[in-house]
Amino acid sequence: MNIALIAHDRKKDDLIQFATAYEPIFAQHTLYATGTTGQRVIDETSLQVNRFRSGPLGGDQQIGAMVAQDKMDMVIFFRDPLTAQPHEPDVTALIRLCDVYSIPLATNMGTAEVLLKGLEEGFIDWRLLGERRG
Numbered sequence: 001m002n003i004a005l006i007a008h009d010r011k012k013d014d015l016i017q018f019a020t021a022y023e024p025i026f027a028q029h030t031l032y033a034t035g036t037t038g039q040r041v042i043d044e045t046s047l048q049v050n051r052f053r054s055g056p057l058g059g060d061q062q063i064g065a066m067v068a069q070d071k072m073d074m075v076i077f078f079r080d081p082l083t084a085q086p087h088e089p090d091v092t093a094l095i096r097l098c099d100v101y102s103i104p105l106a107t108n109m110g111t112a113e114v115l116l117k118g119l120e121e122g123f124i125d126w127r128l129l130g131e132r133r134g
């Protein structure tokens with residue numbers, strides 16, 4: 001599965017904690033991330049991550065493009081609901097695309113835990129059915 005990891009600045013520590021806790025599961029998948037988040041995951045875990053641009057510089061849009069191309073299977077996006085983001089339209093656009101394409105999306109750690117447990121149990125293996133990717 002292709003999984004995106006994204007966190008706003010005040011949620012990055014939470015994401016690192018989460019990635020560390022679920023490292024054995026994440027290690028079985030292909031990870032993508034926005035720039036700064038991805039660098040922190042690389043530096044602070046043993047996971048390999050494909051990094052896009054930083055969020056404010058277009059990283060959310062790059063991940064959104066993968067969603068639109070049916071190349072992203074899960075998005076874990078720890079949003080900061082208490083801080084205004086200069087690229088709020090990009091954030092909204094990514095979340096919208098996940099809804100357009102029914103991509104499992106977690107915007108907080110509680111939901112992310114459920115998604116990871118579902119991933120482990122094979123609940124989203126349906127994503128691998130049929131012809132897709134290219």
Ligand SMILES: O=C(CO)COP(=O)(O)O
Pocket residue numbers: 006007008009033034035036037038053054055056059060087091
């Ligand atoms: O801003 C972000 C998501 O909207 C995250 O970007 P960074 O991972 O580059 O900080």
